[in-house]
Amino acid sequence: MSDQEKTIVSKDSITVQSPGRINIIGEHTDYNDGFVFPAAVDLVVKVHLKKNGSEQTVNITATDLKEKYTIDLQKFSPIGPGWQNYVMGVIAELQKLGAHITGFDASFSGNVPIGGGMSSSAALECSFAYAINEVFDLGFSTNQLIKASQMAEHNFVGTKCGIMDQFASMMGKKDQVILLDCRSLEHKYFPLELGDYQILLLDTNVSHALASSEYNTRRSECEIGVAHLKKDLPGIKNLRDVTLEQLEARKGDLEEVIYKRSHHVISENERVIKATEALENGDHKLLGQLVYQSHFSLQNDYEVSCPELDFLVQETLDKDYILGSRMMGGGFGGCTINIIKKDMVETFIDLASKSYQDKFGLELTPIITNIGDGTKSIG
Incomplete structure (x- = not known):
């Protein structure tokens, strides 16, 4: 203070x-x-x-x-x-x-x-x-x-x-x-310098009851992955210490769900480091690609997304004025985070709100916030 x-x-x-x-x-x-x-x-x-x-x-x-x-x-x-x-x-x-x-x-x-x-x-x-x-x-x-x-x-x-x-x-x-x-x-x-782009959050206004229980389940699944991998890699303390190559070499030893959870965490760590480099280099396109990869990993490997979040990300894929979109937070509801061209924010909010209402009968809440x-x- x-x-x-x-x-x-x-x-x-x-x-x-x-x-x-x-x-x-x-x-x-x-x-x-x-x-x-x-x-x-x-x-x-x-x-x-x-x-x-x-x-x-x-x-x-x-x-x-x-x-x-x-x-x-x-x-x-x-x-x-x-x-x-x-x-x-x-x-x-x-x-x-x-x-x-x-x-x-x-x-x-x-x-x-x-x-x-x-x-x-x-x-x-x-x-x-x-x-x-x-x-x-x-x-x-x-x-x-x-x-x-x-x-x-x-x-x-x-x-x-x-x-x-x-x-x-x-x-x-x-x-x-x-x-x-x-x-x-x-x-x-x-x-956070994004040039002609800015951050836009879209709140799905859904919060599925699974969120808290599944959060703890995911943590347990990661711990199981570490316990199995430690048999060959005794020096590791957490998934942070494992490379994708090491995981792939032991894929056959893991249950599929444990492999998928581990794959998300290890690949996501790599994406974070690449994202910081992309931001430093002003490579906003690469940053956006990494954000998309994060979502699809959370959707398919970690399985913490939901239809509402997936729909909103899908809505961005054919928009050349959006560089990246993904679910943000623990999952099963909440917001997507989008990297969008400043002069297209209102246009996209209108489009996404209408399509979201048509699909789910729910109101979408846009959040424009500053750091x-x-x-x-x-x-």
Whole structure:
């Protein structure tokens, strides 16, 4: 936090915002110790948090949902699906790190689409982690807050996510994408310079119930792949350590589904590195080709797409003003991310909206967003 920010934070209260994120390429690689290429956006969750003088009572208001929830800091546990688990999870993880947290009142609201694959959950987790750390003067590092936010999702929500979403939300920089090594957390910022092109998101407005359970299944399938490959390759820790050549040489030893899952992760890691080089070199056409390859791998090898996402990607294939399109996020709904010529955005939105409505009877929501800063105090 800058000195200027510190001057506007009173001892007892703070207002924090954390952004959602996009991911140019690198899907389902983070929990395999791989590479990702995300960026924070200017859609955010805002949290206002204030000590309430009690020893153990926390009152949370979800302003947009008009819901309230009270937590006893000495006795709380996960409930059924809901935003409450994300907040309680963050508190629990900070307590595990030794934090002494007393009672507070907090409210939050935001404009990150829920279920859109833009990590509204990470934005919520990171904003609470940052706010609690500041108000209670806990002194945790940014990496500790990122990890606590990730583990909140593991332990209270039940989604064994990688670290990309929380890292991008906390560490984003305006107009920059992040090449993140999810094993070491080494990272490098790249200006998102697309020339005559821009990013367009299309929200399918569907979120299939499979998403959470299948996410954890995919993680298990990757772990099975590693266990089999370790018999011949004892030095590997994760699919990150395996080359496509090594995988192909052992294809006959793996169940087909395990081979396919492994093939996606290993090839996607390669695509991420190629994509960063393409962006640096201004080769937007190659970047677009890699984005398409990512989608077809997610569709066919990882099997986390859905008819609505596949339809939207298919709609772009004959458009010479679109360089690339793919599903973004965990899958089974959410958004496609498209690299599209700036002067054709409105035309394509009209075309895609009509064809999507005709096909599925659903409204398509276009999202034009800018690359923004990561988590910060705003008052």
